[in-house]
Amino acid sequence: MFYKLGGKDMAKYAYRDKDRKDIIYSDEAIEVDRNTAFFCPDHKCNAKLYICAVDGSKSAYFRATKPNFKHIKNCLFGNSSTEFDSNNYDESQFVYEDAINNLLCNTKPSSQKRIPSAHGTGEPGAHPPRTLRQIYSLCKSLSVRDTYAGKEIGSMILDDRSKYRYPKGCFGNRIIEATVDGRLYNDEKKEVYLVSPINSKKYTFILSFSDEDNYKKIRSEIYNNRDKIIVIAGKWESSGEYNKFTSKVYGTKQVAIIK
Template sequence: MAKYAYRDKARKDIIYSNSAIEEDRNKAFFCPNPNCEAKLYICAVDGSNSAYFRATKAEFKHIKNCPFGNSNTEFDSKKYDESKFRYDDAINNLLCTTKTSSPTTASSAHGTGKPSIHPPRTLRQIYSLCKSLPIRGTYAGKEIGSMILDDRSEYRYSKGCFGNKIIEATVNGKIYNDKKKEVYLAAPVNSKKYVLTLTFLDESLYKEIRTEIYNNRDKIIVIAGRWKSAGKSNEIVSEVYGKKQVMVIKK
């Protein structure tokens, strides 16, 4: 399911699900994934916040592992406080070996027992946010394409992908090296332009992540990391400090 789609195959004319009208009900739209030929149809209209696009025709389904073919791209903006979202702070928190403490925010309805909503902070929440909007869209003033490397944003990273980034990756060949305690992936999913190396200081964490990725080697793996060059122009590396940096995309 997706909250936006394209009217044209070149993916220039975007349409958001919450702005679709009755006349759009039976029209076919194109999947946000540029490598997927699925035809999407709106499943609710007239500005409904619950509206979404879905591949309802058996002959025009999503390709295998298309991120827009499952619930992982669903993001309900009403559940999060966009004004408090700081991308680098959120990624840095995922890269901490221990959970960082933060000041308690006063309830927006003091005395009623209603807690105030928080910004997106888990990897799943941030990933869903990034996939729910086009790469040129923004959230809390930051462009989506600057947060995530995937098939849509690959063109932005012709000279490398460095710093705090979420990367949508896949297995491609050798998966791990027990002697070096390293796990290997490739990104983006379609072109596999970059070789990703995940390094670990903790052996038990390495074994857990290695096994998780090996057992799901046919699926998309999402990594939050602080990426730097691994020597060659197409090789980048990030240390993994904890399980909250790694997520397997399952149906």
């Protein structure tokens, strides 16, 4: 299943109101009453979040500290997948298209490396976000209407928060937050099938492979984690069928499993 919920949840933003209209960021909330309750960014989650400070730091974050108002099962804001410490990265050097293109480079599978989970954001350092899990955590840590290095978060990722931006589908370099629904793969075509966004399952995404080893490795990893959230970086285009999009997958750099 997923990482244990209610543990290391550190949201960088929350909402003042139940309708999620009035957003508040953790760095704005440092001076508020510590007993003020805010609402989880996930509209389906009834967790009440409270402002907390990192020990020995001025950094702040929201956390579900009350046992009666914890995150619901599978809420991404209840585990470490949304953690992104902007102090560890150089925003000025981040170019989204270049970052995704680097993930799409041909890579041969290694028997010693597994598909990375979206736990943490990798090694610290003054460099821009590079790996899929770093970019994904960046996208989840902010509102889809926020920007990073001048690019709106909602234009980087397709998930349930940003689906309003994709009324006709998903094209070009995008990260998708997906799940398994129905048939998972076709060995003859070397294809893996996922759906996104997770709640509406509006679109089907076809992962297309030319390399047999990469196909088998990634197919097996997704199959073994088919109850989890799958994150894919791809260059998406129409498959020729309604609401179905396809991208080539060259290696494990394009795939992350949310545990």
